[in-house]
Amino acid sequence: MQPMTAAELRARCRDGSYAGPTSGHASGIVQANMVILPAADAVEFREFCALNPAPCPILEVHAPGDPEPKRIAPGADVRTDLPRYRVFRDGVMFDEPTDISALWRDDLVTFMLGCSFVAEAALLEAGLLLPHIQETGFVPMFRTTRPTVPHGRFHGPLVVSMRPFSPPDAARAAAITAHYPMAHGAPVHVGDPAALGIRDLAEPEYGRAVSLRPGQVAVFWACGVTPQEAILNAKPRLAITHAPGHMFVADITSESTRV
């Protein structure tokens, strides 16, 4: 299908004519991981994010009850403008609707968290992403033995994504991604997976395995699955997120998040 602009994609989600994945659309625009929590859970989760900025980069937090991302997409409505949602009750997935208007409450707080798309686009632009990563379409992700800094009921392991590079390309990739803290920033580790407690690169917890070619090193970045696992561990009465791959498409450009 034809790539859509951010405004087109959100409008088609809103009128119910699109419910597919967001990758490939709105090139150069930030796509966000979305988390919605009741206020009492939100205040704990906010602090968990502040204590773990690499896996949980905060683009925007809405005032309670406000469905409009005033900073990253003024005029948008998080209740209707994503293609698909996941609804969790007490930490268990309950439904995967395409509209959450009926669930909305005055105490719900929306978090927009950065995702790795922006950093991956910058790597691609520098000629750095390798063909076989492009082929599987899914980066491998691993639970580590490194804990996040817990806060209240929110806790869990740091989850990382892995991309293989030659040593000089690994250094370039580190330098490039360091400019995008809202897309998880610089790598958290380069080299031996055992240093993160990862036993086997062939068995990722999420995504698909990618093997290292001779001479390549594994480069690990903090991953947006980290806050998702912390939310499941906290078991809030209600949590609403985007469905995997069905992100919130904002209006701000990727370049505006470069530091």
Added chain:
Amino acid sequence: MQPMTAAELRARCRDGSYAGPTSGHASGIVQANMVILPAADAVEFREFCALNPAPCPILEVHAPGDPEPKRIAPGADVRTDLPRYRVFRDGVMFDEPTDISALWRDDLVTFMLGCSFVAEAALLEAGLLLPHIQETGFVPMFRTTRPTVPHGRFHGPLVVSMRPFSPPDAARAAAITAHYPMAHGAPVHVGDPAALGIRDLAEPEYGRAVSLRPGQVAVFWACGVTPQEAILNAKPRLAITHAPGHMFVADITSESTRV
């Protein structure tokens, strides 16, 4: 009276035998501005602080209902361990108790915000604070025409403190305080008060006026009164703070907050 250690001061507040100001006690230890809000207000205020880090530096945010500052003073209890509190209802001061145990609720969230004491101690140590500031004992504070970044119901002007220095000392003071972001960091402005919309240095909104000697320039720092004004503007149903000058005395050292 004899200076008390942090633990002594908190214990005497807890058993009701001390209700006086905290300055002069626990030398070298961080004292914090404290704000307690219900969760729904807290999640808005948290973001207001994130958007305005110079006037609202966050030392710690507790999980809802948790009275223990686990990071800055493990074992302490904010319900009893400050000498005096202020209780606001709908933005209006209601009471000035010495214990808030009876007001405690499961949804109350405690914020510990940095105060300027740490930066002032560093200036003093460098021989930089001027005698007449020491004499009045109160730094002059001014509402500016520079707005804070609003969030939800929290909004208001940036409030600044002013200290006069010779131009070379102003530069040294700027360099020294830049190392203490948890004590408001580097100055927000040096020179003409009109640039901040301040009409008359002789008429501060808080504290006492200090006049510039010939050749001195006015140096302005973001001030912890800023979040207090934003809270009064937001008019939360309930807000509890320390009473002015009656701070929370932590266990972490001032030096541990240097960057």
